[in-house]
Amino acid sequence: MSIASDIAEMARNARRASAAVAACDSDRKNGVLLTLADLIAQESAALRQANDRDLSEARAAGMAGAMLERLTIGEKTIAAMTAGLREVAALPDPVGAVTRSWRRPNGLEVSRLRIPLGVIGMVYESRPNVTIDAAALCLKAGNAVLLRGGSEALNSNRELARLVHRALAASGLPEAAVQVVPVREREAVQALLAQEEYIDLIIPRGGEALIRFVVANSRIPVLKHYKGVCHVYVDEGADLAMAEALCFNSKVQRPGVCNAMETMLVHREAAAAFLPAMGRRFREAGVALRGCPDTCRLVPGSEPATDADWPAEYLDLVLAVRVVESMDQAIDHIAAYGSRHTEAIVTRDYGRARHFLRAVDASVVLVNASTRFNDGNQLGLGAEIGISTSKLHAFGPMGLEELTTTKFIVCGDGQIRQ
Amino acid sequence: MSIASDIAEMARNARRASAAVAACDSDRKNGVLLTLADLIAQESAALRQANDRDLSEARAAGMAGAMLERLTIGEKTIAAMTAGLREVAALPDPVGAVTRSWRRPNGLEVSRLRIPLGVIGMVYESRPNVTIDAAALCLKAGNAVLLRGGSEALNSNRELARLVHRALAASGLPEAAVQVVPVREREAVQALLAQEEYIDLIIPRGGEALIRFVVANSRIPVLKHYKGVCHVYVDEGADLAMAEALCFNSKVQRPGVCNAMETMLVHREAAAAFLPAMGRRFREAGVALRGCPDTCRLVPGSEPATDADWPAEYLDLVLAVRVVESMDQAIDHIAAYGSRHTEAIVTRDYGRARHFLRAVDASVVLVNASTRFNDGNQLGLGAEIGISTSKLHAFGPMGLEELTTTKFIVCGDGQIRQ
Numbered sequence: 054m055s056i057a058s059d060i061a062e063m064a065r066n067a068r069r070a071s072a073a074v075a076a077c078d079s080d081r082k083n084g085v086l087l088t089l090a091d092l093i094a095q096e097s098a099a100l101r102q103a104n105d106r107d108l109s110e111a112r113a114a115g116m117a118g119a120m121l122e123r124l125t126i127g128e129k130t131i132a133a134m135t136a137g138l139r140e141v142a143a144l145p146d147p148v149g150a151v152t153r154s155w156r157r158p159n160g161l162e163v164s165r166l167r168i169p170l171g172v173i174g175m176v177y178e179s180r181p182n183v184t185i186d187a188a189a190l191c192l193k194a195g196n197a198v199l200l201r202g203g204s205e206a207l208n209s210n211r212e213l214a215r216l217v218h219r220a221l222a223a224s225g226l227p228e229a230a231v232q233v234v235p236v237r238e239r240e241a242v243q244a245l246l247a248q249e250e251y252i253d254l255i256i257p258r259g260g261e262a263l264i265r266f267v268v269a270n271s272r273i274p275v276l277k278h279y280k281g282v283c284h285v286y287v288d289e290g291a292d293l294a295m296a297e298a299l300c301f302n303s304k305v306q307r308p309g310v311c312n313a314m315e316t317m318l319v320h321r322e323a324a325a326a327f328l329p330a331m332g333r334r335f336r337e338a339g340v341a342l343r344g345c346p347d348t349c350r351l352v353p354g355s356e357p358a359t360d361a362d363w364p365a366e367y368l369d370l371v372l373a374v375r376v377v378e379s380m381d382q383a384i385d386h387i388a389a390y391g392s393r394h395t396e397a398i399v400t401r402d403y404g405r406a407r408h409f410l411r412a413v414d415a416s417v418v419l420v421n422a423s424t425r426f427n428d429g430n431q432l433g434l435g436a437e438i439g440i441s442t443s444k445l446h447a448f449g450p451m452g453l454e455e456l457t458t459t460k461f462i463v464c465g466d467g468q469i470r471q
Numbered sequence: 472m473s474i475a476s477d478i479a480e481m482a483r484n485a486r487r488a489s490a491a492v493a494a495c496d497s498d499r500k501n502g503v504l505l506t507l508a509d510l511i512a513q514e515s516a517a518l519r520q521a522n523d524r525d526l527s528e529a530r531a532a533g534m535a536g537a538m539l540e541r542l543t544i545g546e547k548t549i550a551a552m553t554a555g556l557r558e559v560a561a562l563p564d565p566v567g568a569v570t571r572s573w574r575r576p577n578g579l580e581v582s583r584l585r586i587p588l589g590v591i592g593m594v595y596e597s598r599p600n601v602t603i604d605a606a607a608l609c610l611k612a613g614n615a616v617l618l619r620g621g622s623e624a625l626n627s628n629r630e631l632a633r634l635v636h637r638a639l640a641a642s643g644l645p646e647a648a649v650q651v652v653p654v655r656e657r658e659a660v661q662a663l664l665a666q667e668e669y670i671d672l673i674i675p676r677g678g679e680a681l682i683r684f685v686v687a688n689s690r691i692p693v694l695k696h697y698k699g700v701c702h703v704y705v706d707e708g709a710d711l712a713m714a715e716a717l718c719f720n721s722k723v724q725r726p727g728v729c730n731a732m733e734t735m736l737v738h739r740e741a742a743a744a745f746l747p748a749m750g751r752r753f754r755e756a757g758v759a760l761r762g763c764p765d766t767c768r769l770v771p772g773s774e775p776a777t778d779a780d781w782p783a784e785y786l787d788l789v790l791a792v793r794v795v796e797s798m799d800q801a802i803d804h805i806a807a808y809g810s811r812h813t814e815a816i817v818t819r820d821y822g823r824a825r826h827f828l829r830a831v832d833a834s835v836v837l838v839n840a841s842t843r844f845n846d847g848n849q850l851g852l853g854a855e856i857g858i859s860t861s862k863l864h865a866f867g868p869m870g871l872e873e874l875t876t877t878k879f880i881v882c883g884d885g886q887i888r889q
Contacts, residue, residue, distance in 0.1 A: 072806075076830070149829075155851055161840055163850050166828075170862050253862050274692060274863045295885040302887035388490075410584075410880045411567075412494070422579055422883030431888065432581050432879060433573055444588050444671050444876040445692045446864035458862040461850060462828045465840030467713040469720035470849065 056236055060244035063199060063232050064251035067172045070229035071197035075169045079146035081224050086189050089220035090138040093185070096216060097131050103212035104181065111205050123179045124206055134185045137436060141189040144435040147453045148195040159468050165459040169195030171253040173456065174245050176201045176267055178259035181209040187256075188217055188231045190438045194456035197230045199252065201245055203259075204237035211235060246271040256439050256451075276451065278416075278442035280366040281311030281394035283424045286383040286409070288400035289322040295421060296323075296399040297331050303397065303424040305338050309368045311440065312395045312417075312427040316363065316373040318383045321347075324376045328352050332374075340370045347376035363390045380405055384412050391415060393442045395427040416442055416449035474654055478662035481617060481650050482669035485590045488647035489615035493587045497564035499642050504607050507638035508556040511603070514634060515549050521630035522599065529623050541597045542624055552603045555854060559607040562853040565871045566613040577886050583877040587613030589671040591874065592663050594619045594685055596677035599627040605674075606635055606649045608856045612874035615648045617670065619663055622655035629653060664689040674857050674869075694869065696834075696860035698784040699729030699812035701842045704801040704827070706818035707740040713839065714741075714817040715749050721815065721842040723756050727786045729858065730813045730835075730845040734781065734791040736801045739765075742794045746770050750792075758788045765794035781808045798823055802830050809833060811860040813845040834860055834867035 074082075093100065104126040111124055147167055154164040173196050175187045184200055191198035202210045214233040221228055234241050246255060246267065255275045257267040264277050285303050287296045303314035319327055324347060332352030335342060342348070342355035343362045349355050355374065362373040363386070377383045380398075387396055397419040398409040406420045417427040427450060429437025434452030441447040447455040492500075511518065522544040529542055565585055572582040591614050593605045602618055609616035620628045632651035639646055652659050664673060664685065673693045675685040682695050703721050705714045721732035737745055742765060750770030753760060760766065760773035761780045767773050773792065780791040781804070795801045798816075805814055815837040816827040824838045835845040845868060847855025852870030859865040865873040 157849075157851050161844065161850075268690065272686065274861070276863075292885070298885060298887055306888055406882075410882075414490075414586075414589075415878065417879040417881060419881040420883065422881055422886045423888050425888035426579065426881060426883075426886070427879075431575075432579075432881070433575055443692070445694075446876075448876045449879045458864075458866045460833065461835040461845075461867045463835060463837040463840055463844060463850070464824075464828075465838065465844075467710070467716060468840045468844070469716055470724055470841050470843035 056238055056240050057244040057247075059236070060234065060241055061248060063229075063234065064172070064245070064248035066229035067197040067199055067232060068251040070227040071169070071172050073227055074192060074197055074230050075148070075171075075195045077195065077226065081226070082146070082193055082195070083142040085192060085220045085224045085226060086138045086142040088223050089185070089189075089217060090135040092216045092219055093131060093135050093138070100131070100209070100212050100216075101126055103208040106208040107206055114205075116205065120179065124181070124203075126181055126209055130182050134182050137182075137186055138189050141193050141436055144193065144453060146193065147457050152459055160466065161468050162464045164462050166462050167454075167457050167459050169457055172197045172199065172251055174199045174201070174248075174252045174255045174273065176242055176245070176255065176257045176259075176263070177203065178263060179203040179206055181206045181213060183258065184210050184213045184233065186436065187438060190436060190453060191456060192230065194453045196456055199232050199234060199245060201234040201242055207235070207237060242267070243270055246273060249273050258439055274446070276439065276441045276443070276447055276455075278311065278392070278394060278440050280392050281313070282315050282364060282366050282390060282392040283312060283395040283397075284316045284318055284383075284387050284391060285314050285397045285399065285424060286318040286377075286380070286387075287320060287323055287327060288380060288398055288402060288405055289320040290401050291323060291399040292401060293323065293327050296327060297334065299397070299399055299421070299423050300331060301334060301338070304335065304340060304372050305370070306423070306425055308370050312424050313368070314372065314424050315365060315367055316375065316390070318375050318377050318386060320380070320383070321376055321378055324351060328374070328376075335372060338370070340372050342372055342374055344374040345376055348374040366392070380409065384409070387413055387415075394440070395419070395424045397422065397424050416440065474656055474658045475662040475665075477654070478652065478659055479666060481647075481652065482590065482663070482666035484647035485615040485617055485650060486669040488645040489587070489589050491645055492610060492615055492648050493566070493589075493613045495613065495644065499644070500564070500611055500613070501560040503610060503638045503642045503644060504556045504560040506641050507603070507607075507635060508553040510634045510637055511549060511553050511556075518549070518627070518630050518634075519544055521626040524626040525624055532623075534623065538597065542599070542621075542627075544599055544627055548600050552600050555600075555604055556607050559611050559854055562611065562871060564611065565875050570877055578884065579886055580882045582880050584880050585872075585875050585877050587875055590615045590617065590669055592617045592619070592666075592670045592673045592691065594660055594663070594673065594675045594677075594681070595621065596681060597621040597624055599624045599631060601676065602628050602631045602651065604854065605856060608854060608871060609874060610648065612871045614874055617650050617652060617663060619652040619660055625653070625655060660685070661688055664691060667691050676857055692864070694857065694859045694861070694865055694873075696729065696810070696812060696858050698810050699731070700733050700782060700784050700808060700810040701730060701813040701815075702734045702736055702801075702805050702809060703732050703815045703817065703842060704736040704795075704798070704805075705738060705741055705745060706798060706816055706820060706823055707738040708819050709741060709817040710819060711741065711745050714745060715752065717815070717817055717839070717841050718749060719752060719756070722753070722758060722790055723788070724841070724843055726788050730842050731786070732790065732842050733783060733785055734793065734808070736793050736795050736804055738798070738801070739794055739796055742769060746792070746794075753790060756788070758790050761789065761791045763793040766792040784810070798827065802827070805831055805833075812858070813837070813842045815840065815842050834858065
């Protein structure tokens with residue numbers, strides 16, 4: 054059998070299994086997740102053995118540092134996976150809710166009923182814990198899922214799939230509800246993206262190159278973000294102590310993630326009082342600054358920014374800084390260089406806060422809060438399956454509800470159309 | 472300039488114009504629609520002159536019958552367009568509504584704010600009135616729109632665009648908010664579908680071939696349905712008079728549309744009492760029946776159905792009929808041959824009604840009502856821009872709300888992430 058026909062067979066089986074998951078009540082779905090949490094804890098030795106095979110192959114292939122760390126299933130990863138499963142089990146079940154209901158003049162009763170999407174394909178890179186997080190969210194939302202993790206994590210992902218299958222079987226659900234693609238070749242991803250008859254949604258997670266590959270090759274709808282070029286704008290008259298705390302948190306708390314600040318915009322009236330102290334604090338934390346001429350004048354040690362800095366996603370302790378003449382110039386800068394991901398203003402002005410919230414085109418817009426809050430958990434959606442910066446279906450962090458849709462149900466007593 | 476670069480320029484201009492439309496308040500948007508309605512009524516002579524040029528070119532090219540009728544802008548079309556504009560103006564504005572709002576334990580206030588999608592591309596066939604309907608709905612939802620109608624309607628569409636531009640200008644809005652693609656070549660469609668940087672959504676309307684072409688060539692998300700293979704299932708114990716009225720209406724009231732019934736499924740226990748009279752009524756209305764062996768036995772004059780009949784979308788006075796052993800067999804038949812569009816049951820049984828509503832995978836599922844109600848207007852959404860049978864973003868008829876999305880707005884007082 055070829056890879057393409059294997060993948061097609063998996064997708065067909067997933068479609069069939071999706072009906073069983075969709076019909077499942079909350080208790081049974083939660084039962085799978087809780088059983089799986091127990092199994093992962095019980096079988097952690099086998100899991101770490103499988104992971105060790107991945108790790109030694111990766112080391113032999115020259116992998117090191119952060120990459121190797123991401124691939125590792127340590128005690129912390131196991132604790133995080135089991136805690137995650139229990140959290141998802143505790144979330145309310147989105148499926149079966151009537152989101153709205155109304156009556157037509159002719160007596161027809163129309164409702165919108167929340168239903169699962171069907172089959173979801175996940176394409177992601179090295180972290181094997183995504184296998185469990187994604188399986189949990191997809192199942193809880195009533196979907197089947199095909200998981201295509203990083204090829205370097207294949208042994209770990211297969212062992213995790215074995216545990217998922219035991220948990221599914223214990224609740225009488227088909228194993229095909231959660232399948233790990235068991236081949237390393239990239240051809241498998243292309244084959245997956247061609248299964249438009251059986252797969253309803255693709256969610257890629259990883260670097261920009263992976264995501265662009267998925268978008269370019271998929272006829273199935275894709276929810277994704279390419280990158281996060283996030284700004285904090287410090288307004289004229291802002292509370293400068295608050296601004297300093299927010300900008301520092303937005304940049305430094307975890308610089309390698311998509312909701313970290315990449316460019317700081319400062320109103321000219323605030324620049325002289327704000328930038329020297331802020332710049333010192335950043336430099337003490339090891340942040341390299343790339344500034345406009347005004348910034349370079351006010352912050353000793355900052356390098357001049359080039360055109361390449363304004364659209365850059367550094368994902369590192371580097372920050373572009375620009376002094377602007379007005380909030381409108383800040384908004385224009387964000388429109389030109391932002392990625393519709395996360396944008397924040399620090400201000401004391403009621404009207405400007407309101408204007409910024411409405412005028413800025415981004416999935417999450419914040420007033421007086423850190424950009425790091427663009428996260429499903431932090432915003433109260435429960436666990437998140439990803440973030441979308443395109444507007445269709447979901448814009449911003451995606452939780453359980455974004456893994457569902459609604460259908461219309463209509464109850465009549467013989468109505469016909471005139 | 473090449474077609475591709477012309478289209479790219481139009482798309483860029485649409486993106487710029489979309490910001491002005493998005494920021495527009497309801498009164499101004501409604502003003503454009505009402506002005507346009509007046510202009511269409513005033514300028515109907517010029518409009519019909521332009522339409523006459525299309526009609527004579529079409530006649531010269533051999534067009535006739537229903538096709539020619541669809542292309543014609545008669546008094547009725549003008550009345551329908553102006554009435555449609557006034558209806559859309561009267562609908563509530565979806566933009567700016569806060570759909571949900573909550574407070575996090577750390578005091579952050581999180582809201583989901585309804586916003587326009589941005590730029591919408593419509594690709595459709597001969598009816599020039601779609602130009603006005605689509606422009607009205609897109610504008611009201613705060614979007615810019617690029618319209619690529621049938622090449623045979625180009626003179627009419629250009630004249631309509633001229634009127635739209637006058638209405639936009641009268642309200643101080645940029646003409647680029649509504650643009651008609653002024654070229655006949657199919658290359659223009661491909662160029663449109665490549666503008667992923669500027670266009671947020673493509674909606675194709677027309678025959679299955681057009682829609683498949685759009686899906687195959689677009690990297691921009693597409694909302695569409697390929698076809699409607701809709702069933703009515705007449706349950707054991709159903710009110711047979713009601714069943715007859717509903718089936719007749721579903722098939723005959725307008726057989727050429729996607730929500731007309733294409734296959735009727737009848738429970739064995741109801742078949743002998745139901746099918747002979749129903750068959751007679753269909754035959755009197757000129758409906759050709761293609762039946763399973765039981766149907767052929769019960770309904771004189773019906774032809775034996777072949778395998779090609781069950782998945783067929785006739786769009787005509789033809790109906791496939793099958794006697795089933797149980798509701799489950801009917802549901803399985805629908806799962807095998809349906810198109811997720813519209814499915815109905817006629818029943819007196821409470822439990823089976825509930826089961827059918829949940830178990831059948833279609834955008835609209837009805838109990839004791841005609842399939843012809845799958846329509847935005849009929850279901851109370853106001854005017855519709857189309858119907859979606861894929862599940863992402865919209866499933867079923869799409870009204871104004873489906874032309875929008877939500878973003879997160881977050882108000883804090885200095886919160887940072889720990």
